[in-house]
Amino acid sequence: xxxxxxxxxxxxxxxxxxxxxxxxxxxxxxxxxxxxxxxxxxxxxxxxxxxxxxxxxxxxxxxxxxxxxxxxxxxxxxxxxxxxxxxxxxxxxxxxxxxxxxxxxxxxxxxxxxxxxxxxxxxxxxxxxxxxxxxxxxxxxxxxxxxxxxxxxxxxxxxxxxxxxxxxxxxxxxxxxxxxxxxxxxxxxxxxxxxxxxxxxxxxxxxxxxxxxxxxxxxxxxxxxxxxxxxxxxxxxxxxxxxxxxxxxxxxxxxxxxxxxxxxxxxxxxxxxxxxxxxxxxxxxxxxxxxxxxxxxxxxxxxxxxxxxxxxxxxxxxxxxxxxxxxxxxxxxxxxxxxxxxxxxxxxxxxxxxxxxxxxxxxxxxxxxxxxxxxxxxxxxxxxxxxxxxxxxxxxxxxxxxxxxxxxxxxxxxxxx
Amino acid sequence: xxxxxxxxxxxxxxxxxxxxxxxxxxxxxxxxxxxxxxxxxxxxxxxxxxxxxxxxxxxxxxxxxxxxxxxxxxxxxxxxxxxxxxxxxxxxxxxxxxxxxxxxxxxxxxxxxxxxxxxxxxxxxxxxxxxxxxxxxxxxxxxxxxxxxxxxxxxxxxxxxxxxxxxxxxxxxxxxxxxxxxxxxxxxxxxxxxxxxxxxxxxxxxxxxxxxxxxxxxxxxxxxxxxxxxxxxxxxxxxxxxxxxxxxxxxxxxxxxxxxxxxxxxxxxxxxxxxxxxxxxxxxxxxxxxxxxxxxxxxxxxxxxxxxxxxxxxxxxxxxxxxxxxxxxxxxxxxxxxxxxxxxxxxxxxxxxxxxxxxxxxxxxxxxxxxxxxxxxxxxxxxxxxxxxxxxxxxxxxxxxxxxxxxxxxxxxxxxxxxxxxxxxxxxxxxxxxxxxxxxxxxxxxxxxxxxxxxxxxxxxxxxxxxxxxxxxxxxxxxxxxxxxxxxxxxxxxxxxxxxxxxxxxxxxxxxxxxxxxxxx
Numbered sequence: 001x002x003x004x005x006x007x008x009x010x011x012x013x014x015x016x017x018x019x020x021x022x023x024x025x026x027x028x029x030x031x032x033x034x035x036x037x038x039x040x041x042x043x044x045x046x047x048x049x050x051x052x053x054x055x056x057x058x059x060x061x062x063x064x065x066x067x068x069x070x071x072x073x074x075x076x077x078x079x080x081x082x083x084x085x086x087x088x089x090x091x092x093x094x095x096x097x098x099x100x101x102x103x104x105x106x107x108x109x110x111x112x113x114x115x116x117x118x119x120x121x122x123x124x125x126x127x128x129x130x131x132x133x134x135x136x137x138x139x140x141x142x143x144x145x146x147x148x149x150x151x152x153x154x155x156x157x158x159x160x161x162x163x164x165x166x167x168x169x170x171x172x173x174x175x176x177x178x179x180x181x182x183x184x185x186x187x188x189x190x191x192x193x194x195x196x197x198x199x200x201x202x203x204x205x206x207x208x209x210x211x212x213x214x215x216x217x218x219x220x221x222x223x224x225x226x227x228x229x230x231x232x233x234x235x236x237x238x239x240x241x242x243x244x245x246x247x248x249x250x251x252x253x254x255x256x257x258x259x260x261x262x263x264x265x266x267x268x269x270x271x272x273x274x275x276x277x278x279x280x281x282x283x284x285x286x287x288x289x290x291x292x293x294x295x296x297x298x299x300x301x302x303x304x305x306x307x308x309x310x311x312x313x314x315x316x317x318x319x320x321x322x323x324x325x326x327x328x329x330x331x332x333x334x335x336x337x338x339x340x341x342x343x344x345x346x347x348x349x350x351x352x353x354x355x356x357x358x359x360x361x362x363x364x365x366x367x368x369x370x371x372x373x374x375x376x377x378x379x380x381x382x383x384x385x386x387x388x389x390x391x392x393x394x395x396x397x398x399x400x401x402x403x404x405x406x407x408x409x410x411x412x413x414x415x416x417x
Numbered sequence: 418x419x420x421x422x423x424x425x426x427x428x429x430x431x432x433x434x435x436x437x438x439x440x441x442x443x444x445x446x447x448x449x450x451x452x453x454x455x456x457x458x459x460x461x462x463x464x465x466x467x468x469x470x471x472x473x474x475x476x477x478x479x480x481x482x483x484x485x486x487x488x489x490x491x492x493x494x495x496x497x498x499x500x501x502x503x504x505x506x507x508x509x510x511x512x513x514x515x516x517x518x519x520x521x522x523x524x525x526x527x528x529x530x531x532x533x534x535x536x537x538x539x540x541x542x543x544x545x546x547x548x549x550x551x552x553x554x555x556x557x558x559x560x561x562x563x564x565x566x567x568x569x570x571x572x573x574x575x576x577x578x579x580x581x582x583x584x585x586x587x588x589x590x591x592x593x594x595x596x597x598x599x600x601x602x603x604x605x606x607x608x609x610x611x612x613x614x615x616x617x618x619x620x621x622x623x624x625x626x627x628x629x630x631x632x633x634x635x636x637x638x639x640x641x642x643x644x645x646x647x648x649x650x651x652x653x654x655x656x657x658x659x660x661x662x663x664x665x666x667x668x669x670x671x672x673x674x675x676x677x678x679x680x681x682x683x684x685x686x687x688x689x690x691x692x693x694x695x696x697x698x699x700x701x702x703x704x705x706x707x708x709x710x711x712x713x714x715x716x717x718x719x720x721x722x723x724x725x726x727x728x729x730x731x732x733x734x735x736x737x738x739x740x741x742x743x744x745x746x747x748x749x750x751x752x753x754x755x756x757x758x759x760x761x762x763x764x765x766x767x768x769x770x771x772x773x774x775x776x777x778x779x780x781x782x783x784x785x786x787x788x789x790x791x792x793x794x795x796x797x798x799x800x801x802x803x804x805x806x807x808x809x810x811x812x813x814x815x816x817x818x819x820x821x822x823x824x825x826x827x828x829x830x831x832x833x834x835x836x837x838x839x840x841x842x843x844x845x846x847x848x849x850x851x852x853x854x855x856x857x858x859x860x861x862x863x864x865x866x867x868x869x870x871x872x873x874x875x876x877x878x879x880x881x882x883x884x885x886x887x888x889x890x891x892x893x894x895x896x897x898x899x900x901x902x903x904x905x906x907x908x909x910x911x912x913x914x915x916x917x918x919x920x921x922x923x924x925x926x927x928x929x930x931x932x933x934x935x936x937x938x
Contacts, residue, residue, distance in 0.1 A: 121456060124459075124640040124642070127453050127457055225666065226529070227527030229527060258563045258567050259559040259563040260563075262559040263559035311666040312667075314665070343636075345640060347639060347671070348458075370525075370526060373525070374609070374610060374642050379640065
């Protein structure tokens with residue numbers, strides 16, 4: 001019986017995939033060729049190459065000397081970091097409205113739960129996490145552990161903070177994390193191997209990891225989908241690290257996006273960090289490798305490696321990213337942070353991104369960017385809850401100082417007012 | 418990770434009582450599931466509310482269809498409502514009598530404006546027009562350079578100059594006029610909707626350039642914030658349309674529905690990749706499929722691309738339809754498919770698979786594949802090419818060689834023959850015994866009379882999965898066909914399976930018989 005099913009399945013599959021495939025790949029190939037023609041005509045070799053060759057031998061990027069900035073263009077010393085609270089003040093309005101309603105009602109009823117649900121959903125916390133949070137609160141109201149809207153709100157805040165906390169972090173209200181929320185196993189849905197999975201409780205902590213070992217070049221890799229703010233974030237991180245007295249080398253590992261190297265170079269100038277660049281369309285792994293070598297030779301403490309934005313659905317690009325990480329890990333390099341840069345405006349796909357990137361290259365922490373907008377970034381709650389991945393940094397603007405460490409309490413206050 | 422709407426509705430389908438009409442209680446339940454599915458797809462809460470109310474109105478007067486389960490009927494209603502909301506009046510682009518036609522792009526940081534500007538320019542250029550790109554993003558380091566590089570790739574001139582964005586934009590339009598371009602596409606810096614200063618700046622840009630079209634560029638993975646942002650931009654700029662980007666990802670794209678629902682302006686274009694050519698007119702039906710989570714064909718194709726030998730697969734598909742598919746071919750294909758991983762797992766990725774088929778897919782024991790393979794390997798080349806020569810003694814030999822029984826071999830041969838016939842029937846475009854939906858439906862229409870692999874470009878390019886999903890829905894829905902082959906699909910529901918096959922009446926061919934692909938560039 002199963003033989004039939006297999007036959008049917010295989011034939012259907014081949015038929016469908018083969019046909020769709022033929023169309024899709026023909027279209028893609030056509031565009032690729034068109035692109036290749038155009039770029040060749042324009043005198044550049046900029047077409048994106050899939051990872052088809054074997055990894056090249058250790059190749060130095062074509063431009064040998066790194067572009068050093070003799071003095072940063074803007075010699076202004078860094079101003080104090082902005083506080084999350086100030087920047088988020090203006091966006092509280094909408095959600096604070098719901099919670100105001102909850103409080104004003106004086107008792108806990110169906111409308112309370114509706115309002116709370118709405119507040120959380122609008123903050124992109126997501127259906128599953130919202131339901132878990134509210135169910136827990138509801139049961140605690142039924143058991144009379146909580147009474148009245150104020151206590152419920154306090155408990156909600158406490159729960160959210162607890163969910164976002166790293167072990168050992170102290171907070172004002174010591175509310176125990178409800179058992180069922182804390183025990184959420186993450187990816188046990190039979191969806192394949194997870195190589196670099198972090199379980200809740202075994203996280204690396206909120207600090208940016210830096211190994212002081214002599215002979216080791218720390219590499220912090222910045223990854224994420226397109227448009228999230230990787231390059232800008234690197235600029236900000238570089239600024240902070242330089243201010244902390246570390247010597248930073250930037251690696252322009254985005255060899256695909258037009259003028260990406262140029263963009264990073266400008267940041268290097270601004271914040272006082274040298275940069276290693278290569279030709280557009282070149283192998284990003286080679287650049288990262290070269291940066292590590294150079295850093296080691298010149299005594300730079302830290303390499304910040306930019307990578308091209310890539311959707312996690314693109315298998316060949318994810319393979320390329322894996323290779324970049326492998327290459328960066330070759331001694332004397334040591335990858336001590338793989339930071340997933342996530343746009344606060346992202347909805348539930350953020351969780352998928354976190355999962356996929358973690359599976360591919362072992363993400364150690366999240367940088368949540370553009371939180372100075374109206375988006376709340378609530379998806380990070382699910383990311384920490386399900387993947388044990390902490391948010392380490394928050395981006396609050398396009399300037400070099402617009403980066404703060406993540407604080408669960410401040411974040412939750414901004415999330416639910 | 419996120420259940421498709423179909424999954425959700427299937428789950429409560431048992432409880433949806435089959436009466437004359439979908440009553441309120443049934444509807445409420447179904448609508449709750451719809452609400453969850455849409456929220457998981459990032460549709461904004463307010464939009465979800467009004468949307469589900471529209472669906473309720475659409476459903477509550479409908480008589481329960483005899484051939485669709487209540488669950489399927491609700492999905493259909495949701496799909497129709499989605500297509501209507503996402504579609505509606507398309508934007509008809511008319512060009513200014515006094516050129517240039519000015520097009521202004523605005524949006525949040527990172528939404529894809531710069532790449533989209535270049536894509537738009539290229540799109541128009543390919544239509545024979547003469548656009549000029551204006552680099553008015555002076556905020557992001559190297560943004561002007563980026564546009565210049567893209568312009569070069571597209572073969573479109575880029576105007577840039579020092580100064581402030583407002584004067585640069587104005588100068589750009591003036592330049593376009595001066596050198597006689599008929600289109601002027603202005604890229605602007607990303608900006609937050611709550612940044613009063615920057616919103617004022619873009620308002621001024623709009624004032625001095627008087628754009629004929631102002632498009633908001635929205636990232637497909639945007640969450641609940643889509644509405645706040647779109648509303649603010651609309652209030653400031655009076656948008657004419659929306660462009661959704663990064664549809665090559667797997668974000669469900671509910672933001673598209675949110676923005677359309679709230680701003681009311683058409684979604685004009687869809688950007689489906691990083692290359693300049695990954696750009697097309699927006700298709701509401703494909704977006705509707707995506708929002709409903711119907712099918713993950715893209716992942717499947719990507720995986721296939723990575724692991725399967727494409728030429729082999731293409732050739733085989735063609736041969737299959739001409740009825741020239743042999744056991745040798747099948748063996749080859751089996752190898753290819755094995756590379757994709759668990760067959761059951763893959764089957765689940767195919768869109769539109771009914772729950773029965775998916776359950777059956779779960780039951781596929783990958784070791785069975787080994788046995789099938791062993792049997793075919795135990796055959797000689799001649800036997801594989803021409804199984805009719807396989808007599809009793811050969812059967813015994815094959816069975817012994819593969820560690821199976823003669824009955825197993827018999828069954829394999831018999832079923833393979835049936836499938837061959839069926840495939841050939843598909844190729845000829847006729848209706849197939851027991852699988853009327855397959856022959857009479859979309860696939861049949863597409864294949865009508867062809868001898869070679871049909872041009873399936875209507876199934877979409879790299880970024881779409883809608884038509885393909887619908888296609889697979891038809892294939893998947895005909896589990897009754899499998900019944901005819903003696904497969905007990907979905908234990909204990911033979912009647913339900915039988916009822917399903919009458920869906921398309923068996924004879925209906927797609928109107929026109931052929932599907933003309935959209936104009937390819």
